Amino acid sequence: MSVRRPDTHGSMVPNDEVMPYSDDETDDELDDDFDETSDEGEEPEVPRPPHPPVEARPSEIGWKVKANDRPYHQLPEFEKKVFLCIKKSRYSGNAIKTYKYNAITFLPLNLYEQFKRAANLYFLALLILQIIPDITTLPWYTTLIPLVVVLGITAIKDLVDDLARHRMDKEINNRRCDVLLNGSFQETKWMDIQVGDVVRMKKNDFIPADILLLSSSNPNSLCYVETAELDGETNLKFKMGLRVTDERLQQEDQLAQFDALIDCEEPNNRLDKFTGTMLWQRERYPLDLDNMMLRGCKIRNTDVSHGLVIFAGGNTKIMRNGGKTRFKRTKIDELMNYMVYTIFALLILVAAGLAIGHSFWYEEIGSKAWYLYDGKNQSSSYRGFLSFWGYIIVLNTMVPISLYVSVEVIRLGQSKFINWDLQMYFAEKDTPAKARTTTLNEQLGQIEYIFSDKTGTLTQNVMQFKKCTIAERSYGNPTTAEGVTLDRGRPVDWTWNHLADKKFQFMDHSLVAVVRSLKDKEALEFFKLLSLCHTVMVEHKDGDLIYQAASPDEGALVTAARNFGYVFLSRTQDTITIREMDQENTYHMLALLDFNSDRKRMSIILKFPDGRIRLYCKGADTVIYERLSPNSKYKETTQTALDEFANETLRTLCLCYKDISQAEFDAWSRKHKEAQVTMVDRDAALDHVYEEIEKDLMLIGATAIEDKLQEGVPETIATLAKAGIKIWVLTGDKKETAENIGYACSLLTDDMQIHYGEDVNEKLVVRQANRRSEAFTSHPSKKKPAEPFFTDGGKNALIITGGWLNEILYEKKKKRRRLRLRRLGKRPPITNPQDPQPCNDWEKEMRQIDFVDMACECEAVICCRVTPKQKANVVSLVKKYKKAVTLSIGDGANDVNMIKTADIGVGISGQEGMQAVMSSDYAFAQFRYLQRLLLVHGRWSYIRMCKFLRFFFFKNFSFTLIHFWYSFFSGYSSQIGYEDWFITLYNLCYSSLPVLLVGLLDQDVNDKLSLKFPRLYLPGQERRMFNYKNFFVSLFHGIFVSLIIFFIPYGAFLQTMGQDGEAPSDYQSFAVVTASSLIFTVNLQISLDTAYWTFVNCFAVLGSIAIYFGIVFDLHSAGIHFLFPSMFTFTGVASNALRQPYLWLTIILTVGISLLPVICIQFLYKTIWPSDGDKVQRNRKKYEKELEEEERRTKTSAFQRGRRSRRSAYAFSHSRGYADLLASGRSIRRRPPTRGGAQDSIREVSQREAENI
């Protein structure tokens, strides 16, 4: 194969065209299994050749499968210890189990899971403390009721999720498949399939397990599979059985006799690798991935195929892949946890202080008070100790029990809003946006870096034939048939050509006229070339032609030719049949010189019906122009046209031909045959031979293909850039294509200085050398602020290939712990400061930091030719060194790794492939929805969550700290300031609904203004809305309010009497007054914080206050005292206390003093230091009017393409064509007579596909 990575041992410069080989593990995965990776760490750092030989890991080969022999797999040597001495066969059945609980285990397991959370455990501990009689300061129900509610809500959610999984499992396990049992095929459920069974699959069946293909109804036991569920690619792939099994295992009785022993690697998650051997009739046969059909794929175009089950159920590669889902947490989550710890520390501190207070108090006063005698002879310090625990219980509400569950409820609601958003619904494919994880929403408002895949994400992966230049004349702009240029054309009508593809659109009517007139020979030759020179395969389906192309570019060109009357009809191994306008012609194909990324061209040598031999060639302009004949015409004009096309970011190809004499061809053909059988370096030899014939070409013209961007991509990128989000494109594509797309989507602009791998490496080496020489002169630990890499002040962009990334980053396979250990030790002396290679791990790490710093200085970064692993590594580098919030967006299996690595993964849904979506956190159909997801939903979610948390902490501080103030007047006896039922219900009923609604519904500015002013997104990135400062502000606010709520009533009525002479200064009346003041204050405070008042909010605030009074009057009624005289002891308090106008005046004053300073400060802030958000809010009406006006005006695309010529685009995507397959004729004719080298060619095809990922 030609796409082989050049040996990197000697060369310093990596090959830009090739994706470097890498494992599928990312750094994080390396962390997980230390022992294994430490072994790997000893391996040389140089990338290994793409396909390790079979005997690379002999230890892995230990999986033995015997065909048609079920008892064999139950042998004791295949048993593994499961639990203590219970052993089980290591061959799992094919039933899958993704559910977590069953009817019996649900309660214990779910409770166990829930109590693994620190918060729940904390409240359980509190509950236990409350049972101890000596320290129970609050009755048990104050904790139990909220805890049960919280656990209940979570349990119900888990139950619903698990039931869905049960249903899914059941459906999959009950799918049917034919299994060979007792000599004949019987329909069996999937779950009953076992390792070693022979199964029969029909067309469009899902493959039930990882199966070794034995034979199929197609020639050469070829079997087409669709791997969309596995890797997201929609093109068909071929799998092929061994020749020996194909020949001997076609009939049922033959299959029943099959008794081979397969020896292969242990189950693993590598989708791109399988090694094994088959021992059958005393012969060994090697097996590899091409023989394997993996579970999850679908059989296509193959009527019947037979296979042997190798891995079943949980051992299959897809199941092994799916299992590991990283648990992602948001920054707010982390912060929240730290705050809870802070509160906890504060709680212990306060409780300890009060406990000491109690000791002293008891010493001074308590011990002398005869009325307090409790018959226990405890020392004052012991009493202090008990009081400590008592206060821990009393003040526990500082850590709000309902915090976590409320946060979850809010996130769930926000996710629902994302799902419901009509403006993220893609009507064409009927795909709404979907929040697949409900725990990350507010992080969407904090994104600093976006890592985007190119193909299918930025682009539609749809190529369109847009323009062309034929013999000095350019076509493609909207014109009439007479050639008059129009502003807005209508598409050409193809009804004259019954074979035309209806979906193909072309604006230039003059070209059609030219072709149909049959006068312009060059134009006819142009399309003839397009219809002949390609590797597309055709399928006839319901009278329609369906082209299967290796790259969408080729498909687009052949389709264009088809619509212009040159219809590619069919091909055999050595003929191509096309319809030229009205007559069908068959051309004899003498040679097919396939595309590869070095050659950047493909040629075909044909023998015309009249005996002429002609070579047709299409390729990148750079390579074609070198090979043009000196007397070729149109060179200059075509060049101009090419420049023009390139400026429009179209992908161009030059087309040319060459007439060859019979003698010349015969001479070349001999050399060609020789090269084909060369044993060493066949590819190079072939390339050389090809080179000989592809010269003195005659130019016809050039095509321009548009790699169609998804709708709204440039606008989205511009908006996101204004919001301070940096966008990196990570793609497996070639450098030229990626750069081209970079310009097309306005990520790169003409005023940018573009840096390539070489510059980057140079700069890094310089930086490293400086550091070394500094280390010699100055103190090494002295930290200097990093100087910028780019000093010229302009905009910079970085384009780097995977090879250079490898070179620069020196991916280290060592575990971080080891790295840290080594860093602790002394750094080895540096011998030569100019040595470009980093000499130890510390330097490697510094170099990575340098690279990240440099990349982050650039406006745009494009990484091309990167492997999935590198994509993930780049993401984790930024995550690690920049501590930034990252988002990855992609659509294919190659993006899975990066999606899982980033803080937030977004999958493009609506395409057929599901793998990216399955591992993503959010999924929607179009890239442009990203701006709405981030700038609207993300921003709102962040603001809502921050508001919610700030308020939640405030409300619990102001609620709890009353006890603290009260303790100074109650002998530090951990007496509570409220009725215990109030404590129980405060967070559940009285104060949570309004703040929950703010967390769900609040909007400071509406969605349109959020999009109009991307700068409003900045506070989220800077984490300005919720941090330790805000936390302490909330804390002090809480302290202030609790102080007011305690001391105003204290001053107002505790030394006086009520209007009926009875003293209102009893404990119970006091508790009711503080509680009422608190309810008013808290609910009015949230009203002040609500920016978006809907009737629901209004209802909630009024409702909370009403519920409070309702419940209080109920609990204080005679009836409930009659039923539970010792549980509800506040009988009549509410009615007695709240009858007094004096107490109401006190409550009003308390609420007033609590709120007025806040209003005053907020007003001052908004007047003196208004934020962007405040300004937009203030002028909301003005801006809304402006927006309306803007919308009324019809928008014209404001995006200008660059002026500078960019001339490297060409229209082949990165894969080779199907030439080998065509040449071998496998897919074309049934049972071809020759077989030479067939095995090889097929393997190449699938290797190419593996690289495609």
Added chain:
Amino acid sequence: MMASSYNAKEEDGPHSGTPGLGGAAVTKSKKPDNTAFKQQRLVAWQPILTAGTVLPAFFVIGIFFIPIGIALFVTSNNIKEFEIDYTGVDADSPCYSCAKDFSWNSTTSCTCSVDFKLEQPFESNVFMYYGLSNFYQNHRRYVKSRDDSQLYGDLSALTNPSKECEPYRTSNGLPIAPCGAIANSLFNDTLELYYVDSNGTRKEIPLVKKGIAWWTDKHVKFRNPGGNDNLTVSFEGNSKPVNWRKAVYELDPTDSENNGFINEDFIVWMRTAALPTFRKLYRIIQKKSSNTATLPSGNYVLEITYNYPVLSFDGRKRMILSTISWMGGKNPFLGIAYLTVGSICFFLGVVLLIIHHKYDTRNTSADIPS
């Protein structure tokens, strides 16, 4: 406040068209509903703190609070209150010997009398309180130490009081009724008030002892076991609280409506105070006729049966006489607080107005880059 209602009938974005699928009738479209709630377009009022809303609010609050403050302050000043400490700390105070010689075991009660003079007559009804200081009736253990079931007349709780009552749950093997530390420490001084004529004759002032407890307490929360008749039988199996001189059914033998658990002095005591310094209603001196003052100015004698020891824990005992207004007893705090807050609001209003004028022009002209 500045109000604006958000326009709810906006277009639903670029993709308002129904999915153009032929089989749309068969396969249900996944298109989300276009409702105001799901699209987060609920009609809403978006108030913001602007000068137009905040400044008037401050002035209005000022205008409301200042008159309330004045009214409260005036009312409070019109209330007459007289307080006398009869603890007997100083050697020259009349109750010094009673306080000093106090013993739990003495069977005879010590009495002392305190003379005092009212400078001004107390019109209307006068309320007589006893006040205790440094008495932690709000101590957690103390507050808990009662059995509300027992006090509600529950017979099982009568024979088996709650564990919370420990160590005042049983005495000599018999369950205590009423049990617990609160009941045990019932205030048992007796206060009597005499008016001393100009000619030196003492005239007892009638003190009303009913109507001093909350109606709900007396009629709902507290109940004698087995009704009010024959309390002796009801409490037969119970012991009296340790510190009590007489049993619960002897608290007021003259009036069956004020005896046992529903004795009002007992109920008042059982309603524990919020703070260590508190006063509790003891008696009411009712106004006799419209033309004479309830307590005319002049000399009075307070006769105290000194039973209740407070000196051991540094406590104080007081007797308070007070008249009552619509807002209760004398306390200038609330009036002053209202006045202060009202004035501050006014002042802040002015300050904010100045600040607003200084910064407002800058804000409206400043545009934000989009």
